[in-house]
Amino acid sequence: MVQRLKEVDVVVIGVGMVGSIVAKELAAAGYKVVGLERGEPRFTVPEFQSPAIHDELRFDVRKALMQDNTREPVTFRNQGSQLALPVRRWESFLPGTGLGGSMVHWNGQTYRFQATDFQLATRTRERYGKTFLGPDVTIQDWGVTYDDLEPHYDRFEYLLGTSGKAGNIKGKIQPGGDPHESPRSREYPTPPMKEHFSGAMFRKAASSLGYHPFPQPSSNLSQPYTNPEGVKLNACVFCGFCERYACEHYAKSVPQTVILPVLLANPNFELRTGCQVQRINLDSTKKQATGVTYIDAVGREFMQPASLVITSMFAINNIRMLLLSGIGAPYDPAKGQGVVGRNYAYQTMSTVASFFDEGIIVNPFMASGASGTLINDFAGDNFDHSGLGFIGGAFIGAVNTNGRPIQYHPVPPGTPAWGKGWKQAVVKHYNHTVMFSLHGSSVAQRQNYCDLDPTYRDAWGQPVLRITFDFPPNDLKMAAHVTAKAVDIGKAMGAKQVVGSPRTGPYTVTQYQTTHNTGGTVMGENPKTSVVNRYLQSWDVPNVFVIGASNYPQNASWNPTGTLGALTYWAIDALKTKYLKHPGRLVSA
């Protein structure tokens, strides 16, 4: 028995960072907004407090802050010819849940993509020719430019208070920053984080090789900061319990510390937690959403009518919502038709381990989630790929985020997996090893996609999302190339032993490799190859907007979150200045 509720102006599905920002802006503009969140409300006090939060077993190993995979799993296979099976325990990627979403437990690494990333297809053709990439690679231009997004990147960084050093202000290269970055209009809101010892070693070695090291931009703040919303954050104390944990110090930029106090104080906004949205409802024309259906924590079904629906969930859940709602044609790789689920991509991660003798004390447990030192010399299109046979690249950095011993106890190759030899190696190397992160781009290819699983269902009886993905050959070539470069830096650091571990296939869900799932509701200028237009408005149902990393046509060399924030403000601008004044298609198909 579905209970029909009183109509509101806007329903926001998923009250994470994106949903919180959208809801705040629209509520402040006078609209009645309902935010539906499947998880629980939670706040810095008491839910994020230590020492309880500093529990590696609970949060790292058992994944206490993550989406409940026992009720809402995904299925996975490498190839379309295989049977997809449930991901019975999260490992590879860790979708969040609860008020604040995945950005409660993120590491705070905050980047902009570069100008070339937004026109990757055009740029690649121009620079390397039409046949440089094989026929399976389906990279695209975004339909927006870096210049379109720059003011929105700025706004998001100032909301978060991101700590960093600009490398390019209005075209002028700034010493100490990243010279490869696309121009920004002004400095970061707070100065860079303190440098970890491993970062200092990396910086010297990278400079000696002619590269351009710079401090990792961090949304775990270097100093107290009051953002333009009037919300204040404190300074990070480098506790080493960042990613997969919530911050007890009000120092990590999460919805609770940057915007929720403002949103929750606005009577135009109503938060409903424990609400699992089942679908966006469409009228008989299938071109207009009438609202959403959800089931609450007591199991009651409600229909919430609304004029405008924003789906702002974690990327893969956005894809699934459109599929469950019948919005947009599902992608069929065999026929090469349809768009929803197409161009799913990920992140191509490699590592380099540098082992030092006992005189070098690294102290890996002193860390924030984002106080690394990096180079972008081998990221994106910052180097000439002629003759290399791949596009893309990785940022390379000494990114020391923790020394939590259940999962961090590096040992050199050849060390036995257990026994006396293992134990001795752990003791010998724990405090004398520097791990590099090689954070590589991910091209889209026609065989990688998402759809609804034909067999497995969630606890509400709905088909779960099926992910079909393996590393494109392009990305494995890229990984090998950047790993070799990174090994050189390790050697220049004076390590006794440097071990490069480039990513190899097949992709496995049993090893963590970032929660940077992208694509599936791609944005673009052509409705045949995109799900939403450049304003993130559904081509098929104009009163549905989809905001998430699911909009990315492919993934770049950096963490997706900064760009997601920029897209959020970009879409809000389109909503406030265009759509809400004249509801309808913003771009003709």
Add this chain to the structure above:
Amino acid sequence: MTNLTRRSFVTGVGAASVAPTAALLTPAQARAEPASDTSVPKPTYIFFNADEALFIEAACERLIPADESGPGALGAWVPNYLDKQLGGAWGAGERLYRSGPWAAGTPSQGYQLPFTPAELFHASLRAIIRDLKSQRASFHEMSGDAQDAYLKSLESGAHDLDGVPSAEFFDMLLKMTVEGFFSDPVYGGNRDMVAWRMIGFPGAYADYYEAIDLHGVKFVREPMSLAEDGKGHVHMRQDIPANL
């Protein structure tokens, strides 16, 4: 510099309380002890029966043995960690998607068996103990080399343990042994924080705002549990849920 030493007294929750140690095990003591040395106080098991406990204690000690650097799995009470995890919500299948249908899948697809951790351990241990008994052997009485050889055979998947591929059992055993060694002592392992002290991990209280500037300087502090009070007593609580 002050470098407070603490004695950690382990207090059990519930019926199974344990006598505190008089002092931390020294490495010299640890090296001399075989699995059944009575100077190491023993946990009270709720999940493992007597035979299973003998196997688990001996096996864990081969996986992480006592040596010059400090106690091994036994001294750290790793078997106690396994016992309480397997006997609790985790063992019963917390955070495990348990619906069928089931298929073996590819290695990329990860764990696909219907067994909960508790079921997997019980099935595997039953099969192991039965197999060894049929050869008139018992694991805890074998020599160290023979124990290692047997563990390697489990690791390589040479045995079918009443439906559980032995590599799957070994993988879970090794993972949980490492967890029991390095997790917070609130869970019943890492007793007296011996594992953290061994590698120099300071534990759950973590404010390094000033120390991070001292590049290359060793950070010397007794490790601290999330469950310790101001006097250093660790109040064990093994039933912490895998949800916030």
Add this chain to the structure above:
Amino acid sequence: MNARIRPRLAFVAGCTLIAAVRAALGSGAPAANSDAATPPCEACHGAHGEGMAAAHVPRIAGQSADYLKKQLDDYAQGSRDNPIMANFAKALTEPQRSALAARFAAMSAPFIAQSAPPGAAQLARGHQLAFQGDEEERVQACNNCHGPDGVGLVHSAPYLAGQSAEYLASAIKAFQQGTRKNDAGQLMRSVVEHLNESDVEAVAGYYGNLGSAMH
């Protein structure tokens, strides 16, 4: 640190005292028979470093040596403001400050019962702030940095348990008002910024009452 000192203590401040400090400490080694002699510290901080609550003079017995040394350095350099402490600290060399810090860190002293112990409601509120914090005031649990039961965190934060409640309250207020600014990273100022008057008293009274938590 509250700069108001009672008149009879003010008497002992001054140049003669500084000379006495220099003579007592000599090359920087702790004075032999330190309990029998009366170095100037004990005059205000107590014979065993137990503090003088009414004058807002903190207990320093068993305090973190890092912390004591830093405060002495800060007094000497002017980054912590107190004319009397500044005079003493400036008269000491850096090794002498280290020696004094180590000496008091090694001391133990009985805890002085509070003259006006907090009531049950105040203790409960103080306990809540110590263990959990308060979302409205955006204050985290004090114990996060000050250690379990506020017994201090080596290399990081001083003990609060058993510290004089009057001193704690005045220290918090000094951070709030900006008259004390020597906290690394403005960490203390950020934390206590929104604590209201009643919560300042509650948390100070709670820790003041907690001498039993210390070893």
